[in-house]
Amino acid sequence: MQSVNNGASTGVPVNLDADEQEPREECGVFGVWAPGEDVSKLTYFGLFALQHRGQEGAGIAVGDKGRIVVFKDSGLVSQVFDEAILDALQGDVAIGHTRYSTAGAQSWENVQPMFRTSPDGTDVSLGHNGNLTNYATLQAEAIERRLVPPEGVEGQGSSSDTAVVSALLADGVQDGRSLLDSARELLPKLQGAFCLVFTDGHTLYAARDPHGVRPLSLGRLEQGWVIASETAALDITGASFVRDIAPGELIAINSSGIHTENYAKPSPKTCVFEYVYIARPDSVVEGKTVNAARLEIGRRLSRVAPVDADVVMPVPESGTPAAIGYAEASGIPFAQGLMKNAYVGRTFIQPSDTLRQLGLRLKLNPVREIIEGKSLVVVDDSIVRGNTQRKLIRMLREAGAGEVHVRIASPPVKWPCFYGIDFASPGELIANNAGGDDDAVAENICRVIGADTLAFVSIDDMIAATDRPADSLCAACFDGHYPLGLPENNVNADAVRRIQEGMF
Ligand code: SF4
Incomplete structure (x- = not known):
């Protein structure tokens, strides 16, 4: 016997920031x-x-x-x-x-x-x-x-x-x-x-x-x-x-x-993005604590992309371990310069137009005394469309930030995922539209989001931080090599065609 509820939906959370789509x-x-x-x-x-x-x-x-x-x-x-x-x-x-x-x-x-x-x-x-x-x-x-x-x-x-x-x-x-x-x-x-x-x-x-x-x-x-x-x-x-x-x-x-x-x-071919973003920091994926992998990414970022700054702060919450790692390796003090309104992002109440204008501010609130007049290193887990970071940097500048140096704990996301993670549509990935080699991509995205400097962790450093051999991981959204092949279904036909034609 099967018994199910009547299907009366309680609805799904309202996206308070329509420009934003997290992975x-x-x-x-x-x-x-x-x-x-x-x-x-x-x-x-x-x-x-x-x-x-x-x-x-x-x-x-x-x-x-x-x-x-x-x-x-x-x-x-x-x-x-x-x-x-x-x-x-x-x-x-x-x-x-x-x-x-x-x-x-x-x-x-x-x-x-x-x-x-x-x-x-x-x-x-x-x-x-x-x-x-x-x-x-x-x-x-x-x-x-x-x-x-x-x-x-x-x-x-x-x-x-x-x-x-x-x-x-x-x-x-x-x-x-x-x-x-x-x-x-x-x-x-x-x-x-x-x-x-x-x-x-x-x-x-x-x-x-x-x-x-x-x-x-x-x-x-x-x-x-x-x-x-x-x-x-x-x-x-x-x-x-x-x-x-x-x-x-x-x-x-x-x-x-x-x-x-x-x-x-x-x-x-474990998904490397589980270590960077998806899994909880307190989970252990294939013998490696996710928190430890993110800390190590932050340490490596600080070595390859150092900054003379006053404070290292995360974009909560998945940027936090990498920010701690960056602060630890650089010796720059760590501080929580952004507070997350933990529950409002999952509201089921439609906000009014006025509230919707607030967008990101409904989710994150700057701590002015940490930010004002300071040179900041802001550590985030990934950049997908870039809209969040653009709004965030504007918010930090309005709160009095001196300089804003963005450090990203994953390489630029350039390719769609066909194995269970939903990014923005391929055409919306900011790294796709930024053009050129990795340096040019970082430079162009930096300009678009309005940061003073921007740096990404390299694919090699990200993989090294997991303690896993590179050939045991999938990193297709970063390098375009799909270890399980491309999907055959029509839903992804346009993205598959563009990959096959080398258009990304
Ligand atoms: S493409 Fe591979 S690494 Fe990227 S999210 Fe999908 S499974 Fe993970």
């Missing part, structure tokens, strides 16, 4: 197998720790003796669930998901976990983080097998790549074949970046793509096991970190213990 991770996934524990509440708190990976929708599927109940809706975790809902979600196994939409429309049907019933009546629920590059082929197969409606047929369920994978996975559970059998057959057919958690209401399954683009970790509870996109979600549930799920690994957890197998040969 957005597509999703976070969580799974727990722990009979006797409150698995829905464990999942709820796990999703809280993964909220930064998706803020448009959240859902939990709980399995009890083979029957699955799903509750999901648009909105933040705290808006979708309350005590009564969680109390109603009882069972031994649960999966959860936080979503941001890039593949598939922003609609209730596309919020995860997905639910399907197999031909033999098995409940199947699945959550996915990543982006499949062969979605078109998979969709065509699912349409041919009449598992999903043809494209363009409205009002018949989800349009996302996850819906297609769910349909194919559930359809394989028939004629005596288990969900594990179905996964073994389907996983080698998937191309691109994916971390999956899924369940048949008895067993918790997880799988990671052979390149391990997105992180996925295994944790141990006293009476069970947890799987999560980031180790921070293990910590919040009291689970101890056991290990990362290996690239190309399929894992199954139930009362018989843990079963693990490699369905594909591993060829690691």
Whole structure:
């Protein structure tokens, strides 16, 4: 039996600064197998720790003796669930998901976990983080097998790549074949970046793509096991970190213990942007604490792009560790010159036109006594469109800043991501329009955003800060080399054509 809410949407956060679009991770996934524990509440708190990976929708599927109940809706975790809902979600196994939409429309049907019933009546629920590059082929197969409606047929369920994978996975559970059998057959057919958690209401399954683009970790509870996109979600549930799920690994957890197998040969290409921006600083990605990687990037930036300044300050919050590293290595005092209005950026209330004019100021407020008359080093995680930095520098100058020297803890973002991160559209990437070699790009962007000087960390220094070999990382949005290939689906056709024609 499946029970879902009525789809009455609580809406999604309003973008208070329409000129701004920060890079957005597509999703976070969580799974727990722990009979006797409150698995829905464990999942709820796990999703809280993964909220930064998706803020448009959240859902939990709980399995009890083979029957699955799903509750999901648009909105933040705290808006979708309350005590009564969680109390109603009882069972031994649960999966959860936080979503941001890039593949598939922003609609209730596309919020995860997905639910399907197999031909033999098995409940199947699945959550996915990543982006499949062969979605078109998979969709065509699912349409041919009449598992999903043809494209363009409205009002018949989800349009996302996850819906297609769910349909194919559930359809394989028939004629005596288990969900594990179905996964073994389907996983080698998937191309691109994916971390999956899924369940048949008895067993918790997880799988990671052979390149391990997105992180996925295994944790141990006293009476069970947890799987999560980031180790921070293990910590919040009291689970101890056991290990990362290996690239190309399929894992199954139930009362018989843990079963693990490699369905594909591993060829690691972890997303380097997880270290720079996406993952929480308190998470550990492939053995490296994200905070430590960002600190080291800041130290390296200070050596290659020194400034004679009074204060080093971050653009909160993901610029903070790199700013601390810069201050530490340069000996320049660190200060929090910008305060973040932590919650207003996720408001659901439409601001008036007057308030909307304030844009960035609704999110960040300068601390005048730190800024006034000072020469500042301002450390940010990345520049995508440049609008935020332009407004920020104007704000700092209005607050009395003397000089503003911007240091960026990642190289210029020049290429789109097809593996699960949504930047601005390729034509809007400021580094694309800045032209020339890296020095010319920095010089041109510096002029556009109105800084006194601007410097980026180099690709080599960024990679060195992760302690990972360069050939085990994806850095395609910085260098244009796509280790998993380009997507075949039409959604990205224009960007793919431009890459193939060398137009970026
Ligand atoms: S293209 Fe960039 S954001 Fe996308 S997976 Fe590669 S490094 Fe990460």
